[in-house]
Amino acid sequence: MNSFYHSTRSNSDSVTSKQAILRGIAPDGGLYVADWLGEKKLNLARVCGQGFQQTAELVLGALLPDFTADEISACVAAAYGEQWDTPACCPVTKLGDDWLLELYHGPTSAFKDVALQMLPQLMGVASKDGEAGGKNIMIVTATSGDTGKAALDGFAGVDGCGVTVFYPEGKVSDIQYLQMATQAGANVAVSAVRGNFDDCQTTVKQIFADRELAGRLAEKGCVLSSANSINVGRLAPQVTYYFDSYAQLVRTGAIELGDVVTYCVPTGNFGDVLAGYYAKLLGLPVGKLIVASNSNDVLTDFLTTGTYNRLRPFNKTISPSMDILVSSNLERMLYYFCDGDCELVASLMADLAEKGSYTVPPAVLERIRSVFACGRADDDDTRAQISGTWDKLGVLIDPHTAVAKKVLDETAADGSARVVLSTASPYKFSADVLAALDEDTDGMNGFACMDALAAKTSTVAPAQLSGLRDAAVLHTDVNDREGMGAFVEAACARVFQ
Numbered sequence: 001m002n003s004f005y006h007s008t009r010s011n012s013d014s015v016t017s018k019q020a021i022l023r024g025i026a027p028d029g030g031l032y033v034a035d036w037l038g039e040k041k042l043n044l045a046r047v048c049g050q051g052f053q054q055t056a057e058l059v060l061g062a063l064l065p066d067f068t069a070d071e072i073s074a075c076v077a078a079a080y081g082e083q084w085d086t087p088a089c090c091p092v093t094k095l096g097d098d099w100l101l102e103l104y105h106g107p108t109s110a111f112k113d114v115a116l117q118m119l120p121q122l123m124g125v126a127s128k129d130g131e132a133g134g135k136n137i138m139i140v141t142a143t144s145g146d147t148g149k150a151a152l153d154g155f156a157g158v159d160g161c162g163v164t165v166f167y168p169e170g171k172v173s174d175i176q177y178l179q180m181a182t183q184a185g186a187n188v189a190v191s192a193v194r195g196n197f198d199d200c201q202t203t204v205k206q207i208f209a210d211r212e213l214a215g216r217l218a219e220k221g222c223v224l225s226s227a228n229s230i231n232v233g234r235l236a237p238q239v240t241y242y243f244d245s246y247a248q249l250v251r252t253g254a255i256e257l258g259d260v261v262t263y264c265v266p267t268g269n270f271g272d273v274l275a276g277y278y279a280k281l282l283g284l285p286v287g288k289l290i291v292a293s294n295s296n297d298v299l300t301d302f303l304t305t306g307t308y309n310r311l312r313p314f315n316k317t318i319s320p321s322m323d324i325l326v327s328s329n330l331e332r333m334l335y336y337f338c339d340g341d342c343e344l345v346a347s348l349m350a351d352l353a354e355k356g357s358y359t360v361p362p363a364v365l366e367r368i369r370s371v372f373a374c375g376r377a378d379d380d381d382t383r384a385q386i387s388g389t390w391d392k393l394g395v396l397i398d399p400h401t402a403v404a405k406k407v408l409d410e411t412a413a414d415g416s417a418r419v420v421l422s423t424a425s426p427y428k429f430s431a432d433v434l435a436a437l438d439e440d441t442d443g444m445n446g447f448a449c450m451d452a453l454a455a456k457t458s459t460v461a462p463a464q465l466s467g468l469r470d471a472a473v474l475h476t477d478v479n480d481r482e483g484m485g486a487f488v489e490a491a492c493a494r495v496f497q
């Protein structure tokens with residue numbers, strides 16, 4: 001069986017999963033995909049009898065076949081250990097008649113930890129052999145808030161790696177800002193950017209495509225790589241919690257082995273929900289995957305009409321990690337639903353770049369819609385869900401989770417067990433959660449809101465968030481888009497001097 005990855009836009013170059021992880025994005029701008037995905041199914045009975053870490057080993061072993069079993073188990077031990085505040089890592093809890101998959105028990109209180117505690121471990125192993133041997137790796141990432149801190153936490157102190165994070169100035173919560181601005185470590189660099197998240201992300205893509213910059217860095221023994229959700233090493237770890245949540249539901253008796261489960265996923269870059277599709281290909285009995293958008297509803301429109309159009313107003317919402325107009329990981333989904341037609345994917349992506357939109361053939365849309373459902377929630381809907389869920393169910397949820405809850409509530413029940421992916425601790429967005437609970441937040445900073453939220457709900461803020469109030473701000477840089485390339489180059493020089 002072939003075990004290589006290639007670009008969504010051409011299948012001429014085959015790379016191992018280690019190479020794909022080190023490169024992040026393919027040289028032609030496409031994303032790495034595997035044609036053999038799903039040829040071998042995971043053993044579901046076995047998954048149901050084991051814990052999160054063992055399932056992580058099984059999933060990663062299947063998706064990253066050139067890693068040895070010993071390498072994988074060392075990575076899993078390092079990524080899913082004591083830094084999680086529960087040994088289950090991603091527990092499933094009750095949400096009325098449905099279920100909540102709590103993905104926020106890692107070191108930065110958001111679901112990106114599941115992937116970003118693992119990716120640096122995988123990169124560390126991959127960089128030891130093959131083409132990157134001996135080179136220093138500078139991770140460059142654009143963040144709408146959560147990815148940045150999760151990348152910083154995952155890569156800080158990892159030998160042979162540095163990490164540079166760009167976030168849109170003024171468009172992250174004050175707690176997210178502090179999480180990044182206070183990050184310690186000799187190998188980290190953080191800068192605000194004048195613009196929105198898509199500006200950051202587009203410019204980071206241009207930095208990766210800059211051959212001259214790459215040449216100058218290569219002379220100094222340094223390569224750039226990505227920690228964004230397009231990296232195979234980000235996507236693969238996320239598949240684990242789909243399988244593990246299913247196992248938890250079987251063990252509690254909520255479902256029987258083989259029953260179909262529906263997942264509702266608050267999504268922006270389409271990474272999280274795509275991992276659910278990968279789980280389905282690997283044999284998990286997934287019913288519908290419901291894509292939940294906030295008012296930046298480009299995905300909802302796409303899944304409804306077949307036309308993806310990024311030329312639309314950008315809305316700043318109270319679920320900022322989903323404020324995205326270009327959902328990068330969608331390209332992988334297109335690849336699979338176009339039957340691996342690289343030319344078609346390349347031409348759709350060229351349309352997106354040149355005209356700002358593309359339309360998939362009707363037959364492709366129909367197949368996509370047989371797997372993916374969708375819905376949207378605006379900020380008022382989101383606030384109503386936060387307060388309704390607290391009042392009626394006694395469960396405190398963050399705004400991203402609330403978007404998914406609203407969309408799930410609007411979806412006709414089909415008798416299957418239904419799981420809402422809960423992607424952040426409500427305390428990461430204390431001000432908006434508190435305001436949704438009808439409390440006055442005027443003039444209160446993030447910490448005052450945290451305290452008030454704890455007092456009102458008799459819940460406890462995660463220590464890694466409440467502890468930020470005593471941490472020193474270490475990063476104050478602000479750049480225009482034009483200055484981002486030079487900032488990366490300077491960071492490489494400083495970190496790898």
Ligand SMILES: *Cc1c(COP(=O)(O)O)cnc(C)c1O
Nearest residue numbers: 146267268269270271272321423
């Ligand atoms: C990143 C993020 C999302 C969206 O995840 P994608 O992989 O971009 O779809 C949702 N909620 C939170 C809290 C996030 O940080």
